[in-house]
Amino acid sequence: MLHYFRLNPGRTFIVSLMTVLCSVVRVSHGVLLAYILNAIVAKNMQQFVLWTVADFAVFTLLGILLFSTSWLRSILIQKMSTQLRLDIAQNVTSGDYAFFHRHDTGTYGSWLTNDITMIESQGFACFFLIIQLICDTGFTIVAFLQFHWSLIVISFLLALATYGVPQLLHKQMAVANLNVTHANEKLLARAQSLFKGFDTLFSLDLQRHIPADLKEPAEALAQAQVKESVVQAGMNGIAGYSSIISQITLTAWTGLLVLWGLTSIGTIESVGNLSFNILNSMAQLGPVIVAIQAVQPLFAKYVPAPANPQAAEKKQLPAAAAGPIQLTNLSYTYPGSPKAALRSITVTIAPTQKVAVTGPSGVGKSTLLNILNGKLTNYQGAAEIAHIPLQQINSHSLRRTLLYIDQQPYVFAGTVRDNMNLGEHYSDKQIMAALQQADLAAFVQDLPAGLDTPVGEDGRLFSGGQRQRLALARGMLRQRHIMLIDEGTSALDRASALTVENSFLKQADLTVIFVTHQLHDENKALFDQVIQLS
Numbered sequence: 001m002l003h004y005f006r007l008n009p010g011r012t013f014i015v016s017l018m019t020v021l022c023s024v025v026r027v028s029h030g031v032l033l034a035y036i037l038n039a040i041v042a043k044n045m046q047q048f049v050l051w052t053v054a055d056f057a058v059f060t061l062l063g064i065l066l067f068s069t070s071w072l073r074s075i076l077i078q079k080m081s082t083q084l085r086l087d088i089a090q091n092v093t094s095g096d097y098a099f100f101h102r103h104d105t106g107t108y109g110s111w112l113t114n115d116i117t118m119i120e121s122q123g124f125a126c127f128f129l130i131i132q133l134i135c136d137t138g139f140t141i142v143a144f145l146q147f148h149w150s151l152i153v154i155s156f157l158l159a160l161a162t163y164g165v166p167q168l169l170h171k172q173m174a175v176a177n178l179n180v181t182h183a184n185e186k187l188l189a190r191a192q193s194l195f196k197g198f199d200t201l202f203s204l205d206l207q208r209h210i211p212a213d214l215k216e217p218a219e220a221l222a223q224a225q226v227k228e229s230v231v232q233a234g235m236n237g238i239a240g241y242s243s244i245i246s247q248i249t250l251t252a253w254t255g256l257l258v259l260w261g262l263t264s265i266g267t268i269e270s271v272g273n274l275s276f277n278i279l280n281s282m283a284q285l286g287p288v289i290v291a292i293q294a295v296q297p298l299f300a301k302y303v304p305a306p307a308n309p310q311a312a313e314k315k316q317l318p319a320a321a322a323g324p325i326q327l328t329n330l331s332y333t334y335p336g337s338p339k340a341a342l343r344s345i346t347v348t349i350a351p352t353q354k355v356a357v358t359g360p361s362g363v364g365k366s367t368l369l370n371i372l373n374g375k376l377t378n379y380q381g382a383a384e385i386a387h388i389p390l391q392q393i394n395s396h397s398l399r400r401t402l403l404y405i406d407q408q409p410y411v412f413a414g415t416v417r418d419n420m421n422l423g424e425h426y427s428d429k430q431i432m433a434a435l436q437q438a439d440l441a442a443f444v445q446d447l448p449a450g451l452d453t454p455v456g457e458d459g460r461l462f463s464g465g466q467r468q469r470l471a472l473a474r475g476m477l478r479q480r481h482i483m484l485i486d487e488g489t490s491a492l493d494r495a496s497a498l499t500v501e502n503s504f505l506k507q508a509d510l511t512v513i514f515v516t517h518q519l520h521d522e523n524k525a526l527f528d529q530v531i532q533l534s
Helices: 001-007 009-041 045-092 105-144 149-196 198-203 207-258 267-303 365-373 393-399 418-422 428-437 441-446 464-477 496-507
Strands: 325-334 343-350 356-358 381-384 401-403 482-486 509-517 529-532
Touching: 001 009, 009 045, 009 267, 009 428, 045 105, 045 267, 105 149, 105 267, 149 198, 149 207, 149 267, 149 418, 207 267, 325 365, 343 365, 343 381, 343 529, 365 381, 365 401, 365 482, 365 509, 393 401, 401 464, 418 428, 418 441, 418 464, 428 441, 428 464, 428 496, 464 482, 464 496, 496 509
Parallel strands: 356 509, 356 529, 401 482, 482 509
Antiparallel strands: 325 343, 325 381
16 A cells, blocks of 8 residues: 555655644644643733634644645545556456456456545545554653653553554454455446346346345345444444543543642643543554554455566567468367367468358357467467467467457447547548448448447447447458457348458458358358368
8 A cells, every 4th residue: 555655755745744734733732721721820811812812823724734634635545546546457457368357347346446445545544644643642742741741651651552452353354344345346246237237137027126136245235334334333432432541540640740739730721632632543543553454455456467477488470461370189178167169170271361160059169269369278289370379479469460359249338439449549531441341331420420429338329230340340440460250240131241241351461260150152152261160
């Protein structure tokens, strides 16, 4: 957590300094109370007015400092939270396909929302609260020095006791925090799945079951939060009780000092005020430190992908044009499955060839494409591209050469342009040319805002066929040397399917591996090979 404060040294220093100044001013008020009461006892109007005006000025300054400190602290915390979110996103996406899919998207969403909220309140904010509490305690002890040395000794011993007792619940608090984050992850994942599947449930008239399906994870979260609250309440209760007993003890001792003539009567007023400062600070300090310690395990979840020592040895594919694809006795069996998902296949695909892969469901057509695009790595046999073993190819080089278009492509919330650019920039002319190849240009031109028309969440405002064509268009826009297309025209009518298929089959410099259940007689001759899996 301290890493994020070190990334913002200037702001951290300023907020810390202002927090210290707030403590100085608060303690000054407590000292002035003794002078005011002593002036009253002495019936000295001039001193009374002087110290009262000084106290008013101190409170005015404190109000200004508190507002300014709160404002600057909020800016700093949000800046650090934003950086943490970006770091989490970077770490989550830093590895390979399997590394990302070790958790579902709901879990990652919980990290970026619920976890950050907890870290803000129990981590970043508590850092400055610790500075405040330590300064309140330190300056108060110094202030006691002008009244009587014994107040320092007694307040120090009481402060240690008040701080130490809540530490007994440190481990329980850490466990409770982790349980809440895990319960949040499960609820968010379940809710995300159900709400994304609303259209399916609605078509089956089952949407009424959504609240019932959310009940179990919601109740689990509620129970986790109750347990967390109980531990927190226990810590605060123990700390508060210790603080009250300590304040009574310190006030009683001050009374004895006054009766013995060792200090002025005004000291009672100051000690009454300042004892709350020091003992309440110590009562809070224990739970605050426990809270910070409890959020530390959260950061262990956000680690990046482990370094691959062989990454530097990976090879680059040729930039100008891809070489042949050679598969030798290639097969794949999913972990835990007794049956091969892809049976042994040996084939050579020359550069720029157009290859159709057909066969019934379950014979490994999609598995073959997932091997070639680098998602599945623990295959049997050999696979080479441009005479380089697939496992020795740099993953970035592979994806810059080869493009995989899923059977059920994902369409992002946003506009048509957003879904074509995907964070990059292409001109309208380039985008429209790709849409033309996918037989979608006329449709987009007729939309109310053209390329800037929203597509809805998950492309809901587009039909299944239009989503497929949009995915094909953004693939063609990127002009890769090899295209892997998994049932990319299955949702299109025959005429549209032929138009789209012909657009990439007639590109002379493009290698195409096209998975399909059904070849069309009209363009079957455009394929150089037809691989039948069984």
